Amino acid sequence: MTDPQQVFAALGDPTRLLLYQRLSAAGPATATTLAAALPVTRQAVVKHLAALNDAGLVDRSRQGREVHYSLRPGALTETVHWIADVGAQWDTRLAALKAATEGTST
Amino acid sequence: MDGQPSIERTVSIEADPEAVWDHHVDGDMASLWMGGEMHISPRQGGDVGLDHGDGDPLFGAVEEIEPGRTITWTWRTAHREPTQVTIDIEPEGDGCRVTVIERLVEYQFLEAPPVIVLPFRRGHPHLLAAA
Numbered sequence: 001m002t003d004p005q006q007v008f009a010a011l012g013d014p015t016r017l018l019l020y021q022r023l024s025a026a027g028p029a030t031a032t033t034l035a036a037a038l039p040v041t042r043q044a045v046v047k048h049l050a051a052l053n054d055a056g057l058v059d060r061s062r063q064g065r066e067v068h069y070s071l072r073p074g075a076l077t078e079t080v081h082w083i084a085d086v087g088a089q090w091d092t093r094l095a096a097l098k099a100a101t102e103g104t105s106t
Numbered sequence: 107m108d109g110q111p112s113i114e115r116t117v118s119i120e121a122d123p124e125a126v127w128d129h130h131v132d133g134d135m136a137s138l139w140m141g142g143e144m145h146i147s148p149r150q151g152g153d154v155g156l157d158h159g160d161g162d163p164l165f166g167a168v169e170e171i172e173p174g175r176t177i178t179w180t181w182r183t184a185h186r187e188p189t190q191v192t193i194d195i196e197p198e199g200d201g202c203r204v205t206v207i208e209r210l211v212e213y214q215f216l217e218a219p220p221v222i223v224l225p226f227r228r229g230h231p232h233l234l235a236a237a
Contacts, residue, residue: 005187005210008111079111086189087113089141090206094117096139097204101121101129 002056002075004082010055015040016048020057020071028070112209123195123202127174130193146179154179162186180211187211 011017018038023029026037031049035042049069052058057075061068119126129135131148142158150168157163166181166188175195182188188211196203 003187004111008210083111083113086208087115090113090115090208093139093141094115094204094206096141097126097129098117098119100135100138101119101126103121 002078004079006055007057007076007079010051010057013048013051015044016052019045019048020052023058023069023071028068030066030068034069112207114205114207116203116205118198118201118203120199120201123197124174126202126204127195130177130195131173148173148177154181156181 011020015038018040019034022034022037029037031042031045034040034049035045038045040048049058049060053060053069055075057072059070059072061070129139131146133143133145136144136146140156142156142163145153145155145157146168147153148168148171150171152168153165154168155163155165162183162185164181164183166179168177168179169190170176170178176193178190178192180188180190189208190211192207194205196205
């Protein structure tokens with residue numbers, strides 16, 4: 001399961017957001033291909049991909065001597081769900097608070 | 107704000123602000139609307155807990171309190187990262203306006219697997235001391 005906190009922290013970095021968008025637009029890629037397409041060193045790309053992997057946003061798979069990175073399906077959805085769930089919970093609670101207090105203090 | 111994901115909700119209530127406040131700081135009254143069994147010690151550093159009956163209760167501590175006006179606590183479950191809840195009650199006409207903000211607290215253990223994170227009260231003493 002992804003942690004919303006970690007997802008937001010991971011995507012808060014401009015380079016990682018760029019990498020994420022690149023993987024989203026162009027599909028699975030190696031760190032070398034990504035570094036060639038972006039104004040970042042391969043070393044930096046590897047480091048940022050590791051952070052995206054830790055956050056559960058990106059999967060890595062070894063194919064021969066190459067490591068391929070791809071987006072993990074549904075990872076962002078969980079984060080969006082967090083916001084929706086917490087918001088909905090307070091909608092329900094505040095409606096109940098209103099019902100419990102209005103009319104009782106007259 | 108520090109850019110952490112958060113939600114904000116506001117509701118106008120036609121009831122005495124004091125009665126609305128009491129519904130936040132009295133566990134029995136809070137349990138009427140919080141969606142579970144609520145426990146709260148309304149003082150700085152006091153315990154806060156909410157049991158939805160789903161086996162993953164929220165627990166934490168009060169960080170800031172200004173009686174009648176505002177209360178902030180941070181809580182978490184055994185499986186979820188901490189969030190901070192701030193409730194403000196402002197007088198409005200004959201009633202009041204309640205604003206709730208819940209936000210994720212900055213992730214503290216980016217390099218450690220979540221399973222070794224200790225329970226809130228022992229694992230995040232800096233959060234308790236920060237208030």
